[in-house]
Amino acid sequence: MPAGGARPMSLTKALIHLDHLTHNLELLQGLVGERPMWPAIKANAYGHGVDVVARHLVGLGYQTLCVAHVTEAIELIEAGIDATYLLLSASAPEHSESIVSHGCEPVVCTHEMLEALATAAQRLSTSVAIHLKVDTGMGRIGIQPDEVPAFLHRCSALPRVQVRSLMSHFCCADETDKTLSNQAIERFQQLVSEARASGINSFHMANSAAIFDLPASYFDVVRPGIAIYGLRPSWEISNPLVEELKPVLEWRTQITFLKEVPAGIGLSYGHTFHTERPSLIATLPVGYGDGLHRGLSNKCEMLVRGVRCPQVGRITMDQTLIDVTALRGQIGLGEEVVIIGGQGDEVITADELADKLGTINYEIVTAILERVQREIVTGS
Numbered sequence: 001m002p003a004g005g006a007r008p009m010s011l012t013k014a015l016i017h018l019d020h021l022t023h024n025l026e027l028l029q030g031l032v033g034e035r036p037m038w039p040a041i042k043a044n045a046y047g048h049g050v051d052v053v054a055r056h057l058v059g060l061g062y063q064t065l066c067v068a069h070v071t072e073a074i075e076l077i078e079a080g081i082d083a084t085y086l087l088l089s090a091s092a093p094e095h096s097e098s099i100v101s102h103g104c105e106p107v108v109c110t111h112e113m114l115e116a117l118a119t120a121a122q123r124l125s126t127s128v129a130i131h132l133k134v135d136t137g138m139g140r141i142g143i144q145p146d147e148v149p150a151f152l153h154r155c156s157a158l159p160r161v162q163v164r165s166l167m168s169h170f171c172c173a174d175e176t177d178k179t180l181s182n183q184a185i186e187r188f189q190q191l192v193s194e195a196r197a198s199g200i201n202s203f204h205m206a207n208s209a210a211i212f213d214l215p216a217s218y219f220d221v222v223r224p225g226i227a228i229y230g231l232r233p234s235w236e237i238s239n240p241l242v243e244e245l246k247p248v249l250e251w252r253t254q255i256t257f258l259k260e261v262p263a264g265i266g267l268s269y270g271h272t273f274h275t276e277r278p279s280l281i282a283t284l285p286v287g288y289g290d291g292l293h294r295g296l297s298n299k300c301e302m303l304v305r306g307v308r309c310p311q312v313g314r315i316t317m318d319q320t321l322i323d324v325t326a327l328r329g330q331i332g333l334g335e336e337v338v339i340i341g342g343q344g345d346e347v348i349t350a351d352e353l354a355d356k357l358g359t360i361n362y363e364i365v366t367a368i369l370e371r372v373q374r375e376i377v378t379g380s
């Protein structure tokens with residue numbers, strides 16, 4: 001054994017409940033039937049740890065996985081995770097050779113990228129499968145619907161480029177008002193027959209919100225992200241099945257320092273909090289350097305022994321304080337603290353933290369950084 005003994009476990013962990021991941025996939029699959037699902041595992045699987053999530057998905061038989069960039073795909077390929085990687089973001093022409101040589105399937109929405117991929121495929125004596133992205137109202141990337149015929153015509157002259165699908169993405173599928181979503185479906189639907197005539201036989205646009213609320217958008221394939229992680233796409237989803245999602249991630253840490261503090265003492269940087277009574281204050285080994293947003297300072301709560309304890313003072317890079325006065329005499333160093341998850345009868349959700357920060361649950365979990373060790377949990 002090397003000097004110093006075995007490598008210590010991190011004190012702050014994200015527990016990843018793979019059984020919940022399986023449950024959520026089954027729930028979604030139940031909605032879309034036999035259609036293939038291409039789960040989104042970009043941004044470190046929405047912060048859940050991409051290696052663990054991707055291996056689990058492949059083990060369950062999911063063969064196409066969506067990442068944002070070729071760099072994410074290469075990491076997974078080099079880790080030996082054998083899947084087809086669909087690159088959702090617009091790629092840069094200078095990445096063409098890398099995309100082709102790794103067998104990735106990029107979204108394409110510019111002629112420059114199309115030509116660069118065709119050239120790379122020619123140079124490497126191979127072919128490349130692409131997914132043509134059409135903008136049906138999102139206003140981010142994609143060719144306009146009226147450009148589709150010309151684009152497909154150009155593709156047909158590039159023997160090394162195979163258009164595997166026509167795809168789009170919703171701007172507002174998670175909102176109660178479905179006017180824009182229905183318009184997008186209609187625009188997409190109009191393209192389907194002419195694209196079919198050009199030999200395209202796969203069409204997809206549904207994200208998690210659409211899987212719950214817009215069955216008309218299922219087409220041939222769906223691309224769920226947030227819901228596979230057991231998180232609701234928004235509070236405006238009307239399908240009651242959204243309540244059956246089970247969060248995959250719990251975020252836990254432990255107390256590393258405890259002190260009694262008299263009333264009137266300022267705590268942490270900037271003294272943004274002063275004790276109003278003699279208080280028992282615990283220090284936790286977690287901060288914004290782990291992805292605990294500093295904007296939550298003096299706003300959030302954490303669970304200790306199933307009791308909600310207020311976070312006090314500024315959240316710093318590596319350490320954070322909570323007021324555990326309510327538990328005086330009952331707790332000691334090493335006591336478990338829940339940042340996201342359940343303990344006793346209480347639960348703190350990513351939604352709760354998101355609401356306090358004025359953001360969405362996606363950002364809360366995606367922000368959890370590599371320094372937080374991911375620990376796999378296989379049973380409840």
Ligand SMILES: Cc1ncc(COP(=O)(O)O)c(C=O)c1O
Binds near residue numbers: 223224226227
């Ligand atoms: C193109 C595309 N498809 C699918 C998804 C998955 O979306 P969601 O996580 O809302 O299910 C995303 C995520 O942002 C995306 O950008």
